[in-house]
Amino acid sequence: MSSYSSSESEDGSVNGGDENFPPFCANGDLVSTRLTIVVGGTHFTEDKMLLVRNSDYFRALYRSGMRECSQGKIHLKSLGPKGFIIALAVLRGDMPILDADEIVEAIECAAFLQVGQLTKHLVKLIDSDNCFLMYHTAANFGLMDLYHATAMFIRNMYVELESEVRKTLPTELVTYVESLKPSVLVAVGAHVTCGANDTIHTDSRTVCYLDETENIWKVLTDLPLQASTSMAGVTVLDNKLYVIGGVDGLHKQVVEACFVYCVDNNTWSRISSPKQLRYNFSLVGLDGRLFAVGGECDRTLMSSVEIYDVITDTWEFAAHLPRPVAGAACTKAMGRIFVCLWRPMETTEIYEYIAREEEEWRLVTTLIKQQSYGHCMVGHKDNLYVMRNGPSGDFLRCLMDCYNLTTGEWTSLPGHFTNSRGALFTAVVRSDLVLTLNRSMTLEYAVEGKTWKPRRQMKGFPRSGTVWTFLMQLPDELMLQ
Structure with missing residues (x-):
């Protein structure tokens, strides 16, 4: 823990100070002293x-x-x-x-x-x-x-x-x-927009949650017909689900429509679109704002970042990333936002967003290891966990490394994290537990120190392709449907 020294004279008065200085200027502003x-x-x-x-x-x-x-x-x-x-x-x-x-x-x-x-x-x-x-x-x-x-x-x-x-x-x-209502695991797969009569696709365009008591996935809500989750930005902020952008069709036409889902009244609403349309980007929410990080437009990688203010429904550009990136692993820990950037040879760099007078993305640490390309990054307390390819490029087994923000040290977690029928690309933290998901299983780990210990196995999410997971608190009336 950091401490700070004080400056005081022997008689207890402030060095160089005045016991009767005025606290405010004539216009009412406080005098800095x-x-x-x-x-x-x-x-x-x-x-x-x-x-x-x-x-x-x-x-x-x-x-x-x-x-x-x-x-x-x-x-x-x-x-x-x-x-x-x-x-x-x-x-x-x-x-x-x-x-x-x-x-x-x-x-x-x-x-x-x-x-x-x-x-x-x-x-x-x-x-x-x-x-x-x-x-x-x-x-x-x-x-x-x-x-x-x-x-x-x-x-x-x-x-x-x-x-x-x-x-x-x-x-x-x-x-x-x-x-209190406990947080439940919610998941949505990748879907393109569809017409009102396209029943083949509309039946599967659902947001689901895991009923852990019955060990079954149940439908929470249907996606709006104009919404795309294919290569979109999807996240939860303040118990609301946001779907930003995405693509439609083989030519990856950018979808402008953006939506927010409120569980309290079980409704979807349109919100404003980013100034720079984008897809295959990272979306993370923090302190009433959404951060759209990198991505692509017209098949061109971007380094631009935009911030959405929930209250004003407006987007503003923020500091650019050091280099263009799409689909980057992104997370938050200790109230801070981190993103993984990669560069040859087998190097993962972690940058932090610094929101001060001169905002920037600041390099925090570098991981250089074989197959260090990070698939997923999870924050828990002051630790960042980076999941990466297994030995010899084995996509069915992930290795995991942990970076501690307080000590600045890397450690490797023992063992492999098995991902049969698809690499592990998604994980969420619930208190001192971590839930990981693929088509075969939902695995719950208990975080003890820097180690993940398997705790229980539940049903996997029965959808192919990209899946986003997050936690939400659901009203009883939605869970009883």
Whole structure:
């Protein structure tokens, strides 16, 4: 975990500071200056703007007109210094991995100072070892976003955790967990557009989910007739399914129509199309936005990237990739987006999207191994798992390597991941479990450390060709159809 030093004179005042500086300019904007915060006897000297922009507590304080907002020193008597150090680390872009004591202090700080960025970081750290501590502590401090996220994590692993839940948690917390809908595995295959009378194709143009109790795939909804999932961008964001672009016909005519499916009312709606029509691209959703990465148009590879804002229904161009790519493996981990790019000889490069004043795709790491061409990349906590061809180009067996974002180290997972009747191209993470899918079987793995341990086998998705998988929470009325 990162910590930060403070600058303080012997008498406790801020070095070079003024105890009575005005906090705002004449137009009401906050003056950017240094501020001393005393937390549990420890003095921190920080940029006031950093605190005001990221903490509802400090924002309210400096808009209140109270005497404290004109002082150069503030005492926070209700907090411990460790939680404040963690908050500062997160606000500066660090991703500290926390032990039990640090988690408690971080939750207390996030709740008291209302630091949304710290809350989001805590959500990223939820795992089977700390979920009960996080859930109970978040309930005690009223940190509702973390409270819900942790309850959802527990709900998605309820088969494994139920006995411990009932022994460990108060009744009201158990009741809330059991009231949530678990995330189910949803899949859709590749289909082109079709006419209303094309019954041969319309019967198979469905989005399906796996009923794990009955071990059978059931139809969730039909695709819109104008929608194509062939070489399209398909993903789920905030429990809504998006289908962007794709192609139609042998000549790969780009489909302009884009759709979103809402499970709450079981309806499809049209949304705006990207400025640059594309197919065979990667689509990933994060923080209310969709990222359309690379792809092709008129059989030409592209490096362009567009971002779709769900609220405004608009697309804007983002930083280009370092080079053109189509069908790249793409994932998110720790609230960040990563993409695999390949180059001879047998080299996989992983880039991260950096959204700052000068946005860019920054090289994170390079993997050079035989058959290192990455088919699929999955993020779990601070690990990126890259699946690649098996030995001697054996497409029926995948090898897997893990890159840890915190340590910057690569490790190889032991054994092979068998993919009879087709290579494994799709996998999703559900709490501390991973679901992989092909025509023969759905395999569930438990992530323990950096190792995937087979847990159970279920029915495969009975469709040929490309398949997209994702998790969704479905209302009872849809699952009872």
